[in-house]
Amino acid sequence: MPTYLPLDDPNDPRIAAYRDVREKDLVGREGRFIAEGETVLRVLAGQDRHRPLSVLIAAKRRDKLEPILSTLPDAVPVYLADQAVVDAVAGFPLHRGILALAERAPEPAADALLAGLQGRPALVMVLVGIANHDNMGGLFRNAAAFGADAVLLDPTCCDPLYRKAIRVSVGGVLRVPFARLEEGEDLVGLLDRRRLTSVALSPAGETPLHRLEPIPRAALLLGAEGPGLPEGLMARCRTVSIPMAAGFDSLNVAVTGGLALHHLRTAG
Amino acid sequence: MPTYLPLDDPNDPRIAAYRDVREKDLVGREGRFIAEGETVLRVLAGQDRHRPLSVLIAAKRRDKLEPILSTLPDAVPVYLADQAVVDAVAGFPLHRGILALAERAPEPAADALLAGLQGRPALVMVLVGIANHDNMGGLFRNAAAFGADAVLLDPTCCDPLYRKAIRVSVGGVLRVPFARLEEGEDLVGLLDRRRLTSVALSPAGETPLHRLEPIPRAALLLGAEGPGLPEGLMARCRTVSIPMAAGFDSLNVAVTGGLALHHLRTAG
Known part of the structure; x- marks a missing residue:
């Protein structure tokens, strides 16, 4: 089971990596990437090359996502926020309200x-x-x-x-x-x-x-x-x-x- | 051959249909549609169901587009404007600088x-x-x-x-x-x-x-x-x-x- 943590400040440093997701893509992410949406989260949770670091979801999605979230490693924090906070973090209305941060696997030759x-x-x-x-x-x-x-x-x-x-x-x-x-x-x-x-x-x-x-x-x-x-x-x-x-x-x-x-x- | 007409005012009423193309899609076009880019213009010029009404291009594109434009009916005006004017009309930077307005064919049952x-x-x-x-x-x-x-x-x-x-x-x-x-x-x-x-x-x-x-x-x-x-x-x-x-x-x-x-x- 992951660790559920409530979050109400869009400027909370723990979720800094999610801020303004659109712009960040342009300048690189230092070996990390952002996954969006339920289907991608399921794929991320079901593979073991790339390492999930945290998840940020609209709190109202928790119940529906529980079967996926429960497969994440214990140490992974799942931040639960109001939809408006998620939108403020992302920098645009994120209707599906699901973001995850992961560390990319080293690329083989x-x-x-x-x-x-x-x-x-x-x-x-x-x-x-x-x-x-x-x-x-x-x-x-x-x-x-x-x-x-x-x-x-x-x-x-x-x-x-x-x-x-x-x-x-x-x-x-x-x-x-x-x-x-x-x-x-x-x-x-x-x-x-x-x-x-x-x-x-x-x-x-x-x-x-x-x-x-x-x-x-x-x-x-x-x-x-x-x-x-x-x-x-x-x-x-x-x-x-x-x-x-x-x-x-x-x-x-x-x-x-x-x-x-x-x-x-x-x-x- | 179509008729080439210089255009320098983005508010010229003759090209009103091209204004703010992104937003207009949302409210309907009264039986007309906008085609963008060279390939689509070529398809439009090469078919006879939908009727081309006019073309708006960055003047610098004229020579390259001549083989396509020359197949348009005589009465079709081709407005030639500076790239900046085309952008101002479209409401966003239209890199390819090619827009056409056409009347949609009646839809069969x-x-x-x-x-x-x-x-x-x-x-x-x-x-x-x-x-x-x-x-x-x-x-x-x-x-x-x-x-x-x-x-x-x-x-x-x-x-x-x-x-x-x-x-x-x-x-x-x-x-x-x-x-x-x-x-x-x-x-x-x-x-x-x-x-x-x-x-x-x-x-x-x-x-x-x-x-x-x-x-x-x-x-x-x-x-x-x-x-x-x-x-x-x-x-x-x-x-x-x-x-x-x-x-x-x-x-x-x-x-x-x-x-x-x-x-x-x-x-x-």
Whole structure:
């Protein structure tokens, strides 16, 4: 059981980390992140990589959240405040009235993350240049839904533990382990060495997705909408396309990822 | 060729419809809508249901947009203003500097829309209770990308021609014809009469999507995330599920729609 503590001052130093949550995202959080809402709180409480530090909820939510809160470690304080206090802390009306602060797990090196997937079927999502937090969140939501084993990020991707990405992912970013490639690290070389088949999604891909055969150990490469994946990268991969209507060949990257993950999970 | 007109006063009555675009969406537009950005402008210019009334762009964009603007009817005025004037009109910094005003086409009755699809293969998307403009836009983007012939909306769905839905759809809402069901209209009865097979997506669906056989004339029913489709409706449909990872059975409705549309387009 966590420790319930009443709170009535929005300036209480114990909840300073929650203050003005929107602005804080822009300047970094020193290894901590904010989770919002019941679903994300449930995912946070149900995983053990990232460490919950505290929870701030509107007191009226306590009963409904009890089944989740009761699974938190004893030492975690749960601050109970009036909705108006929660809103004052957050800096905007926080209708769902649920915030949690957690310490992010140390990120493994990309190679170490893949090493943990050796000798068995694996599905890895590799993101290149995904700078939009909505898309990042949507991609992780799909990775979690289709049971991807890991996500790799190139150095230009945004942070999956940004508040909005966590929310859009419905907690998926807390479930699927991820690692960031070093500047200049050879992505396809790494995937080859770890015996993963690199599959690049591209409108110019040679194989239509629905014809792609089962791939027991696949790394699915996705680039940002617009620029897509670099040519040099695609030249070293199987390339796969998604057939679309003439004159409207435009899919959201998270949808593209969902289609490919679903196919690889169900093919064969 | 359209008519180019310089504009330097944000309060010029000729562009009153563009003023404070964010707030105007909330109070209705009397049969008109606002399209934003180059891609949506291209879709608007390339279709003939909705009638473009005028365009407002940052003057510096004129050369790049010329190929699109030149396809607009002669009578359509294109107002050219400084970026600062465009921002002042819109009421916020409009980085892409492109707005268009159009008159929405009269909406056909649902039955009349389906009547136009008789005697040939057809793929119709049917939305029930989709109240979120992001999801509405995402669903239409996928409907356009996979060449759905029509979209039906139940009376509780939001307006696809809301500015944000248009933007998220990347113009898809302007490409795919849609109709709204009347209050109390019998949806499945209508689909049956028009010889469309009703396929309802649901986590409890009996057939996994990837096992669904080709359906030459399909109506794909999608409900809002959370409540899903009403039981009474599903009892009268083929029901289809999307297999997901244990403990994280959560997909965005636009992704669900994309998966199902893609499957129906490529199956068989």
